[in-house]
Amino acid sequence: MFRGIINLRLIAPVCARRSSSYVKQKRYLFDLKENDDVCRQALKSGSFYLFHDLLPLLRKSGSGFSVPTVSAQELQRTINKHGQDEQKIEDAVLVGCSKSCVAEFALDLGCLEKSSLEADLDGTFTFLPKALLLLEGKCAPLVAQAQALLRWHETHQFCSKTGNPTKKNLSGSKRICSTNGLIYYPQMSPVVISLVSYKDRCLLARQEGFPAGMYTALSGFCDIGETLEETVRREVAEEVGLEVDSLRYYGSQHWPFPSSSLMVACQATVQQDKLNVNKSELEDARWFTLEEIEEALQRGIVHLKPESGTIPIWVPPKWAIAHELITSWVQEQKAHSNG
Numbered sequence: 001m002f003r004g005i006i007n008l009r010l011i012a013p014v015c016a017r018r019s020s021s022y023v024k025q026k027r028y029l030f031d032l033k034e035n036d037d038v039c040r041q042a043l044k045s046g047s048f049y050l051f052h053d054l055l056p057l058l059r060k061s062g063s064g065f066s067v068p069t070v071s072a073q074e075l076q077r078t079i080n081k082h083g084q085d086e087q088k089i090e091d092a093v094l095v096g097c098s099k100s101c102v103a104e105f106a107l108d109l110g111c112l113e114k115s116s117l118e119a120d121l122d123g124t125f126t127f128l129p130k131a132l133l134l135l136e137g138k139c140a141p142l143v144a145q146a147q148a149l150l151r152w153h154e155t156h157q158f159c160s161k162t163g164n165p166t167k168k169n170l171s172g173s174k175r176i177c178s179t180n181g182l183i184y185y186p187q188m189s190p191v192v193i194s195l196v197s198y199k200d201r202c203l204l205a206r207q208e209g210f211p212a213g214m215y216t217a218l219s220g221f222c223d224i225g226e227t228l229e230e231t232v233r234r235e236v237a238e239e240v241g242l243e244v245d246s247l248r249y250y251g252s253q254h255w256p257f258p259s260s261s262l263m264v265a266c267q268a269t270v271q272q273d274k275l276n277v278n279k280s281e282l283e284d285a286r287w288f289t290l291e292e293i294e295e296a297l298q299r300g301i302v303h304l305k306p307e308s309g310t311i312p313i314w315v316p317p318k319w320a321i322a323h324e325l326i327t328s329w330v331q332e333q334k335a336h337s338n339g
């Protein structure tokens with residue numbers, strides 16, 4: 001068992017006054033999830049994020065993009081106009097509720113003709129990685145959560161024990177086998193992501209499939225039965241041949257690529273810096289100085305092709321927890337050097 005220092009990333013304290021509305025919001029969300037009658041009512045007054053074959057609808061807004069919602073009435077009109085029965089609305093999945101307790105749903109309209117839908121809705125159904133880039137991280141977590149839940153329902157139509165069809169409950173918080181009542185809940189795969197450091201440098205790595213020039217913290221899926229600490233230790237040993245000697249929890253993030261992962265981020269230290277990179281897992285791994293990391297953070301996303309010669313190092317975008325981990329290491333290094 002690790003004797004690491006665990007200091008939770010401070011979650012903005014909810015002030016006493018807001019906690020009652022926060023509690024009300026979360027309790028309503030619970031009722032929506034668990035009670036089909038409450039959810040059926042909410043489907044008539046809620047707001048809807050729309051997808052088409054798992055592509056979120058984005059709309060130009062000012063110099064950027066936003067994720068529009070439609071009301072239940074607008075959605076009914078759209079569905080009817082495209083010749084679908086309004087029963088389709090019950091395929092929606094619950095993704096949240098606003099502070100004023102308006103239920104928020106996501107619905108995939110992949111059965112309708114895409115371009116005429118886009119014209120009606122004044123938007124574009126966009127490939128998720130591109131959508132998150134265009135949204136610059138704003139409401140990325142919600143779009144990622146909605147797409148992951150819609151995808152989970154799409155890929156869990158049958159019971160893996162009986163082979164018979166499963167049926168979603170109204171909110172989409174689970175699916176139940178039509179014959180033996182087995183309940184399936186949407187899953188996330190736990191992944192650890194560790195920013196390994198040694199004295200005044202940190203370690204970043206890249207896989208062959210990464211965009212040219214992009215380096216990130218070491219990461220790896222938990223094997224069944226492993227603790228998070230054991231996964232950190234194993235993945236760092238597997239990927240770069242080093243032994244972690246301390247780790248500190250940083251925070252976590254839902255990550256929709258390639259399927260639903262729960263990223264658990266930590267800062268880790270090692271006792272020596274001699275790398276033995278596992279080339280079957282990584283294309284490269286290197287130690288970086290504070291200056292190099294600050295330059296990479298400054299640079300932002302680099303859109304250069306491998307054939308354009310040497311590509312400057314860059315790191316994942318702001319809304320990736322790898323970016324936060326790297327930024328927090330820079331802040332700690334600077335605080336340390338300022339004494």
Ligand SMILES: NC(=O)C1=CN([C@@H]2O[C@H](COP(=O)(O)OP(=O)(O)OC[C@H]3O[C@@H](n4cnc5c(N)ncnc54)[C@H](OP(=O)(O)O)[C@@H]3O)[C@@H](O)[C@H]2O)C=CC1
Pocket residue numbers: 189191193216217218219220221222235253255257258259261263316320321322323
């Ligand atoms: N949000 C962020 O900041 C970042 C997120 N990530 C994400 O972290 C995840 C893990 O990174 P990566 O280094 O590739 O992981 P690993 O180092 O664990 O290597 C991936 C391999 O893990 C195996 N594996 C085990 N369990 C699963 C599972 N549930 N789903 C998929 N593969 C599994 C697969 O091996 P096999 O093919 O042999 O079965 C897969 O090829 C990636 O999805 C990546 O997108 C990575 C960096 C930054």
Ligand SMILES: [Mg+2]
Pocket residue numbers: 218219220221235239281
């Ligand atoms: Mg890995």
